[in-house]
Amino acid sequence: MHASAPTSQLYLSQARATKSVEDCMTVYDKWAATYNDEVGDEAQSYVAPVLVAQAAIKYKSSKSAADSVILDAGCGTGLVGQALAIGGAKAIDGIDLSAPMLDVARDTGVYRNLAQADMTRPLDTQDETYDTVVCVGTFTLGHVGPDPALRELIRVTRKTGIVVATILEDIWVSGGFKAEVEKLKAEGVVRVVSEDLIDYVKGHGDKAVLLILERAHRA
Numbered sequence: 001m002h003a004s005a006p007t008s009q010l011y012l013s014q015a016r017a018t019k020s021v022e023d024c025m026t027v028y029d030k031w032a033a034t035y036n037d038e039v040g041d042e043a044q045s046y047v048a049p050v051l052v053a054q055a056a057i058k059y060k061s062s063k064s065a066a067d068s069v070i071l072d073a074g075c076g077t078g079l080v081g082q083a084l085a086i087g088g089a090k091a092i093d094g095i096d097l098s099a100p101m102l103d104v105a106r107d108t109g110v111y112r113n114l115a116q117a118d119m120t121r122p123l124d125t126q127d128e129t130y131d132t133v134v135c136v137g138t139f140t141l142g143h144v145g146p147d148p149a150l151r152e153l154i155r156v157t158r159k160t161g162i163v164v165a166t167i168l169e170d171i172w173v174s175g176g177f178k179a180e181v182e183k184l185k186a187e188g189v190v191r192v193v194s195e196d197l198i199d200y201v202k203g204h205g206d207k208a209v210l211l212i213l214e215r216a217h218r219a
Contacts, residue, residue, distance in 0.1 A: 045202035052136045053083030056164045065089045068131040074138030078105035085110040119144045128158040135165035146180035157215045166208040
């Protein structure tokens with residue numbers, strides 16, 4: 001996500017260039033205090049959080065947004081959670097690698113539970129816990145790859161529940177995400193609802209695949 005502030009450009013470049021989970025966490029730990037001011041402002045046109053929240057509510061499971069239990073995977077400072085809450089969501093849990101980011105998310109008051117988690121590893125969450133899982137800004141350069149993350153997000157989703165995620169266009173194919181989705185589809189684990197290309201940061205040229213997966217009945 002690009003922003004006009006020089007510090008955000010610097011932090012973003014550093015985050016996308018990291019080669020380890022520890023290095024990525026260090027960048028976001030430093031960025032947490034100013035992140036919302038730099039990339040969350042409407043003027044920065046970081047539209048992905050709102051677009052994902054809208055899609056999650058539109059393509060929800062059989063439950064309404066207010067009745068759904070939602071996981072915000074890679075929640076950061078809580079931009080997606082706030083958009084979900086505006087849309088009527090009540091039970092939102094969040095996980096993120098960065099403890100300082102989680103502290104900012106906690107201050108929003110929209111999350112039921114927040115926990116530190118490394119999405120490059122299996123999640124410490126029971127199967128079929130959530131009706132909806134959202135993930136924005138995590139599947140990008142230098143962050144989290146498709147395996148095991150996509151399968152894990154499906155695992156913690158209830159049958160006929162949905163996963164709504166953004167995947168930066170630059171790594172959709174080269175990063176193995178498209179292949180992993182095809183694999184999950186071939187195994188009968190998911191139904192692909194959408195692979196639409198959307199603005200990630202409006203006006204800056206960044207595009208992302210808006211991926212919507214429904215967990216299959218027999219998964």
